[in-house]
Amino acid sequence: MPRVIVVDDQAEKRTALVAALMGAGFDAVAACSADAAACALDGCTQIAIVDLMLHGTNGFELARQLRDRAPGVSVILTSDYHFSPTQLEKMNCGAIAFVPRPFALAELTEFLWAKLDARLDHGSRPTASLS
Numbered sequence: 001m002p003r004v005i006v007v008d009d010q011a012e013k014r015t016a017l018v019a020a021l022m023g024a025g026f027d028a029v030a031a032c033s034a035d036a037a038a039c040a041l042d043g044c045t046q047i048a049i050v051d052l053m054l055h056g057t058n059g060f061e062l063a064r065q066l067r068d069r070a071p072g073v074s075v076i077l078t079s080d081y082h083f084s085p086t087q088l089e090k091m092n093c094g095a096i097a098f099v100p101r102p103f104a105l106a107e108l109t110e111f112l113w114a115k116l117d118a119r120l121d122h123g124s125r126p127t128a129s130l131s
Contacts, residue, residue: 001027002116003044007037007062008051017049017105024109034062041066045073047112050095052079060093067094074115078103 004026008014014030021028027044031037034057037048048066052059063075075095077088082100096115099108 001025002046002112003027003029003042004047004049004112005029005031005037005040005045006049007031007034007054007059008049009033009055010051013051020105021109021112024105024112026109026112033057034065037062038065038069041070041073045070046116048073048075049099050075050077052077052081052083052098060091063093063095076112 002025004021006014006017006021006028008017008030009032011032014032018028018030029040031040034054037050041048048062050059050062054062057065059077059079063077066073066075075093076097076099077083077093077095078099078101080101083098085098088095088098097111099111
């Protein structure tokens with residue numbers, strides 16, 4: 001089961017996303033800050049979904065830290081603010097994508113599975129539906 005860490009300082013968003021990811025077949029864990037993410041990060045984590053507007057260390061800074069300390073972790077930034085791929089590239093943070101809120105959970109999980117398909121054996125992807 002692929003491991004995803006959700007880093008968001010808003011408990012309701014963090015909890016809802018972790019529950020949805022678990023329902024879609026991911027091993028999802030939550031972190032409320034960059035420091036908590038560093039503690040929760042392990043060698044099995046494949047994706048970090050990071051809120052851009054974290055208090056303290058913001059999402060861009062955390063993405064840069066993860067790029068340097070855990071290069072095997074793919075970072076996806078999310079926020080209520082919208083960024084183009086060009087703006088994201090200019091931030092030089094190593095994030096592979098930006099997903100603006102609000103997003104459809106089914107679309108997000110499909111996107112994550114697409115990013116992970118190259119790492120997974122075919123047939124190991126669970127069939128789960130989101131309600």
